[in-house]
Amino acid sequence: MTAVAVPSAAPKPVTVRRPRWVRPAVAGLLVVTAALYLVDLSASGWANAFYSAAAQAGSQSWKAWFFGSSDAANGITVDKTPAALWVMGLSARVFGVGAWSVLVPQALMGVGSTYLLYATVRRTSGPAAGLLAGAVLALTPAAALMFRFNNPDALLVLLLIAAAYCTVRAIEKAGGAWLALAGVAVGFGFLAKMLQAFLVVPALGLAYLIAAPAPVRKRLLHLLGAVVAVVVSAGWYVAVVALWPAADRPYIGGSQDNSLLGLTFGYNGFGRITGDETGSVGGSPGGGWGSTGLFRLFGSEMAGGIAWLLPAAVLALAAGLWFTRRAARTDRSRAALVIWGGWLLVTAAVFSYMGGIIHPYYTVALAPAIAALVGTAVVQLWRLRADPAAAGVLSGGLALTAVTSYVLLIREPSWLPWLAPTVLVAGLLAAVAVFFVNQLGHVAARGLAVFGLVTLLAASGAYTVATAATPHSGAIPSAGPSVTRGFGPGGPGGGGPGGRGMAGGLLGTTTPGTTLTSLLTSGGNGYRWVAATVGSNNAAGYQLATNLPVLAIGGFNGTDPYPTLAQFQVDVQAGHIHYFLGDGLTLRGSDTGSDLAAQITTWVAQNYEATTVDGVTVYDLTT
Known part of the structure; x- marks a missing residue:
């Protein structure tokens, strides 16, 4: 009735x-x-690899799951409260990432x-x-x-x-x-x-x-x-x-x-x-x-x-x-x-x-x-x-x-x-x-x-x-047929498969090539973070490819005041971070937030030798 x-x-x-x-x-x-x-x-x-990487982190660490961390080593969280990540993280724990x-x-x-x-x-x-x-x-x-x-x-x-x-x-x-x-x-x-x-x-x-x-x-x-x-x-x-x-x-x-x-x-x-x-x-x-x-x-x-x-x-x-x-x-x-x-x-x-x-x-x-x-x-x-x-x-x-x-x-x-x-x-x-x-x-x-x-x-x-028939990726998906794509496969900042890999950015996700992925994973379990890079989307691509924590310097926009240069230097000296990966976000000035990411990038470039792997600038922070 x-x-x-x-x-x-x-x-x-x-x-x-x-x-x-x-x-x-x-x-x-x-x-x-x-x-x-x-x-x-x-x-x-x-x-959205930004959230997928956080779900991956939550499947590896209960603390990361609870706080909605971007990485299992709990460096920084996503820029939202984590209830949606709780669901994804539990699913990843049960069924695999x-x-x-x-x-x-x-x-x-x-x-x-x-x-x-x-x-x-x-x-x-x-x-x-x-x-x-x-x-x-x-x-x-x-x-x-x-x-x-x-x-x-x-x-x-x-x-x-x-x-x-x-x-x-x-x-x-x-x-x-x-x-x-x-x-x-x-x-x-x-x-x-x-x-x-x-x-x-x-x-x-x-x-x-x-x-x-x-x-x-x-x-x-x-x-x-x-x-x-x-x-x-x-x-x-x-x-x-x-x-x-x-x-x-x-x-x-x-x-x-x-x-x-x-x-x-x-x-x-x-x-x-x-x-x-x-x-x-x-x-x-x-x-x-x-x-x-x-x-x-x-x-x-x-x-x-x-x-x-x-x-x-x-x-x-x-x-x-x-x-x-x-x-x-x-x-x-x-x-x-x-x-x-x-x-x-x-x-x-x-x-x-x-x-x-x-x-x-x-x-x-x-x-x-x-x-x-x-x-x-x-x-x-x-x-x-x-x-x-x-x-x-x-x-x-x-x-x-x-x-x-x-x-x-x-x-x-x-x-x-x-x-x-x-x-x-x-x-x-x-x-x-x-x-x-x-x-x-x-x-x-x-x-x-x-x-x-x-x-x-x-x-x-x-x-x-x-809309349902069109694959979507990146930070800003849009509805409609593939001819209307603004951000997505092949769109600005969109990630995709490839041997050499693709650079990321603010809205797109890095897809590392096979050589770089192998370099990062070799001995990667011995570090708290296998790498650090500016921006969460860049970090997410490397993290999903390696299944190892990657530190997102400055958070999503690269403008969060984390970590400080002093914190980063301490982690490097303690051997917590293996590599720094350049070619990330275009760094912004302090008028739009913190410029710590720029300070860290400059310090790394001045003190470590750069090499290029699959088109990405790589600094080995242990040398």
């Missing part, structure tokens, strides 16, 4: 028996989603997110809406990109959908325990990707405050309890890191003060909003990450991943609020609109106007809200199609999606050139037909419904399949 809220002028939940088709339909959705996210997954190799053990957990999180979104939407709008929402999520290009990649975003999305599910359950009966569980999910979302997890909190809290069937005082107490749950579930790790002696743990990568709080509120916090990020590759207040504004999400760098159904989702939110305007305070349909609409508006506003580091794949955080709004609106408006207003909104949504899809597709003129005009014509025809659907017979109406759904999802679905 399940409660389904049917919108009307004053919608009331009605109890219906779940149709027989629901379970096989859900199973089919999950099987197709799993195939989309799992087939040929290993084609991306290490994907490889592309599958690193990437399969992300794909399974995608399948789990699809099911959890279905389950959440079903509770307020019925199984058909839940299935459509799950399908929209699975066929969002940014989702296919991240659920086949090893960035922290996959775990973040799963946890935020879990928080929404718990909030919906809490609203049903004013359940403080369920709301506390929502807080726990958000708290662990912080441990996956820090403050980004908190962008959904206003929507979840507002929905509960408005709709929970309890007195105001009780609702406020429950919200206070949820806040405590967030603080405890996120704060325990922050407290452990703060209290752990700094000399006995790795340096906190991304920070300028070896502090997780500094990382949280600086480089990964308010600096992302203002653009004033010390140590950032952007380099100055105001950032260097493209123009900000209302239409940023429709720009070429982000639109392909998320914009296909974004206008339709906004229309769905407005229409849903209008149709539920006279509903009771506790109406669950409107509460769901507050959750998903608030999620969408707050996150989209932050992404649109933030002046600091932002990458196109961040937009995956919008996908669940868009999917839930579209899935709910299509089903509910279809039920109300006898009302001209509902039929008009449904028709307008189809037309809007057709035009949006056409505009996005013509940006890729060399990829499926027939698809753009086909989607436009079919979508507009479906929109016109839907407006007059009430005049059609039952069979014709069902056929039109199927045709409309196909046109609704055709463009984003094709782009999603193309």
